[in-house]
Amino acid sequence: MRVLGIVALGAALAGCASSSSEIAPAYVSPVMYQQYTCAQLAQEAQGVSARAATLSGAQDQKRTNDAIATTAAVVIFWPAAFLVGGDKQTAAELAQMKGQMVAIEQASIQKKCGIQFQGQRPPGT
Numbered sequence: 293m294r295v296l297g298i299v300a301l302g303a304a305l306a307g308c309a310s311s312s313s314e315i316a317p318a319y320v321s322p323v324m325y326q327q328y329t330c331a332q333l334a335q336e337a338q339g340v341s342a343r344a345a346t347l348s349g350a351q352d353q354k355r356t357n358d359a360i361a362t363t364a365a366v367v368i369f370w371p372a373a374f375l376v377g378g379d380k381q382t383a384a385e386l387a388q389m390k391g392q393m394v395a396i397e398q399a400s401i402q403k404k405c406g407i408q409f410q411g412q413r414p415p416g417t
Contacts, residue, residue, distance in 0.1 A: 312348035315383050317390030322398040330405035337396045344389035351382050
């Protein structure tokens with residue numbers, strides 16, 4: 293019985309949603325933004341940023357819900373470990389939005405727009 297509980301815990305932890313800050317940006321080519329004016333880049337950055345913020349909130353909520361289910365599985369009832377859902381679709385969309393922000397920033401730099409971008413930069417960029 294104990295071994296089964298440990299296996300369930302391992303499965304739950306493997307399926308836990310990632311924190312939004314742990315999700316790396318997907319590659320998006322800045323070429324798609326080459327024809328944009330600086331004003332268009334700024335507007336696009338605002339829209340992508342708003343969507344990324346919404347997705348980050350949803351992703352972090354999924355992580356919290358998974359943590360609660362995992363705690364319940366460990367402390368109360370190990371079959372609850374199978375309720376841990378993970379984060380694939382939201383995480384993929386968030387990675388895409390982060391990648392778009394990187395591409396918009398790169399296009400802005402190339403055009404010397406002077407747009408100030410805030411937030412975490414991925415390591416090595």
